[in-house]
Amino acid sequence: MDASEVDALRIAALAAFSAATDSGDLEQARIDHLGRRSPLALAQKQLGGLTDEERRRVGALLNELKTAITEAFDARHLELGSVELSQRLASERLDLTGPARRIRPGRPHLLTQVEAEIVDVFLGMGFSVAEGPEVESGRFNFDLLNIPPDHPARGTMDTIYVDEDADIVLRTHTSPVQVRTMLAQQPPIAVVCPGRVYRADAVDATHSPVFTQVEGLLVAEGITMAHLRGTLLAFAKALFGDDREVRLRPSFFPFTEPSAEVDVSFESASGWLEILGSGMVDPAVLAGCGIDPERYSGFAFGIGVERVAMLRHGVADIRDLYDADARFLAAF
Ligand code: PHE
Numbered sequence: 001m002d003a004s005e006v007d008a009l010r011i012a013a014l015a016a017f018s019a020a021t022d023s024g025d026l027e028q029a030r031i032d033h034l035g036r037r038s039p040l041a042l043a044q045k046q047l048g049g050l051t052d053e054e055r056r057r058v059g060a061l062l063n064e065l066k067t068a069i070t071e072a073f074d075a076r077h078l079e080l081g082s083v084e085l086s087q088r089l090a091s092e093r094l095d096l097t098g099p100a101r102r103i104r105p106g107r108p109h110l111l112t113q114v115e116a117e118i119v120d121v122f123l124g125m126g127f128s129v130a131e132g133p134e135v136e137s138g139r140f141n142f143d144l145l146n147i148p149p150d151h152p153a154r155g156t157m158d159t160i161y162v163d164e165d166a167d168i169v170l171r172t173h174t175s176p177v178q179v180r181t182m183l184a185q186q187p188p189i190a191v192v193c194p195g196r197v198y199r200a201d202a203v204d205a206t207h208s209p210v211f212t213q214v215e216g217l218l219v220a221e222g223i224t225m226a227h228l229r230g231t232l233l234a235f236a237k238a239l240f241g242d243d244r245e246v247r248l249r250p251s252f253f254p255f256t257e258p259s260a261e262v263d264v265s266f267e268s269a270s271g272w273l274e275i276l277g278s279g280m281v282d283p284a285v286l287a288g289c290g291i292d293p294e295r296y297s298g299f300a301f302g303i304g305v306e307r308v309a310m311l312r313h314g315v316a317d318i319r320d321l322y323d324a325d326a327r328f329l330a331a332f
Contacts, residue, residue, distance in 0.1 A: 001043055006061045009039055013069040017076040026080055030073055040066060110332040111212055111321055114309040115194050118214045121238040122192045125231065127216060130191040132177035134198070138167035140176035144288050145255040153254075160198050160209070170198035173302060175255065178217040182289035187296045188220040194305075205317045212305035219281065219291060219298030225258070228278055228299035236264045236275070239308060247272055256300055257282045266311075273311060276303045 013033035020026035032038060044062055047055050108116070119129060132140075138154070147153055153172065162168040177193035194214045201207040218227065229248060236244045248260040256279020263272035278301035283293035306318050313332065315321065320328050 001058050001061065003061065006065050009033075010065055010068050014072045017072050020076065020080065023077075023080050023084065026073075026076060033069055034066070034073065040069065104330075107332075109321075109329065110309055110313065110315075111305055113332065114312070115212055115214060115305045118235070118239065118303060118305065118308065119192055119194055121235050122214075122216060124238075125190075125234065127190045127192045127218070130177050130181050130193050131195060132171075132174070132180050132193065134171055134196055135162055136169055136171040136176045138169055140179045141169050141171050141173075144179045144285065145175050146282050146285050146288075147254045151254060158199050158201075160200050171195075172199050173197050174213045174215045175300070175302070178215060178300060179285075179289055181217065182219065182286070182291055187291060187298070188218075189298070190216075190218045190220075192216045203319065205319070208306070208318050208322065211318075213302055214305060215300065215302040217281070217298060217300045219286065219296050221296055223280075223297045223299060225260075225280060225299070228260075228280070228301070231299070232262050232276070232278065232301060235303075236262075240264055240266075240312060248278075251277060251279070253277060253279055255282050255285045256280055262301070275307060275311065276301055278302070 013029070016029035016033060017026065020029050034040065040062065043058070047059055047062070050058060107113075123129070142149075142151070142154055153159070159172055160170040162170060174193040174195050174197060177195070178191065181189060181191050181193075192214055193216070195212070196210055197213050198210055201209050203209065216231075218231070225248075229246065233244075233246045236246050245265040247263040247265070249263065251259045251261040253259045259277065259279035261274055262276045262278055264275050265271065266273050278299065281298040281300050283297075286293040286296060286298065306321055309315060309321065310318065
């Protein structure tokens with residue numbers, strides 16, 4: 001092997017390195033020109049068959065060749081590496097000046113909002129919040145509320161029984177929370193009882209087997225129907241606007257005597273809309289819960305949260321409140 005052959009190998013290697021345009025190509029060129037089967041490596045293997053003098057001469061040439069090719073490879077390797085890095089940086093560049101993606105924050109469901117608003121009105125009048133279980137005994141849901149076992153409200157048509165033999169029901173109203181409150185404390189009592197209630201009703205535009213109530217109870221000395229009317233008028237004005245009137249119509253509930261249906265005036269509708277049931281707590285209910293009816297009297301009321309939400313926001317179908325349609329929910 002002479003200097004011109006060595007030169008030819010060097011030129012070929014350098015040409016291959018500069019022709020490589022990515023690190024894959026360059027690696028192939030390295031294998032071709034510096035690898036175990038490259039002409040350089042083969043020439044080095046054949047050194048052993050040469051005379052001492054020749055071996056020293058060719059060995060020195062091949063060493064120089066190897067150094068030259070290696071340096072050329074290293075230089076190209078660095079060069080391609082930095083080209084590829086800048087290509088990657090360019091392609092992965094984030095435009096931080098672009099418009100931000102719109103974030104849609106969540107919010108409480110309309111029913112949750114209205115429930116909180118109703119509760120808030122009563123908190124402002126000095127009531128506190130009492131809560132109780134949704135799976136309730138018939139004793140608290142019915143018996144202590146003066147609803148005898150043969151009362152139609154106890155039939156399976158209205159009540160969803162969890163265990164009929166053990167008299168365990170899904171509460172049909174939050175009145176049992178009022179019972180629990182009276183059993184636990186003496187007057188003065190002023191509580192509102194928000195929560196879910198259950199009735200075996202078929203679903204239609206105005207009925208749902210699960211709905212939401214805020215019921216209230218106030219028991220103290222000297223409480224009259226006038227307190228009931230004033231409290232509910234304040235509630236109606238807070239929820240529906242200052243120019244509302246309330247009207248009490250005689251009604252019947254087993255646990256109140258007298259009982260009254262409360263209507264709120266609406267200019268738009270036919271004049272009055274029924275919004276809740278109420279009454280003076282029946283003395284038998286007070287006595288059954290350990291409160292002396294000779295000394296104390298009280299009123300109670302039950303508000304349907306769905307009905308208030310529908311009246312106030314013009315929702316025609318109760319199912320809209322449960323369907324979780326994002327377009328509906330976004331309106332509130
Ligand atoms: N508990 C009654 C119901 O769910 C509502 C109500 C409460 C009526 C208190 C009068 C007094 O229908």
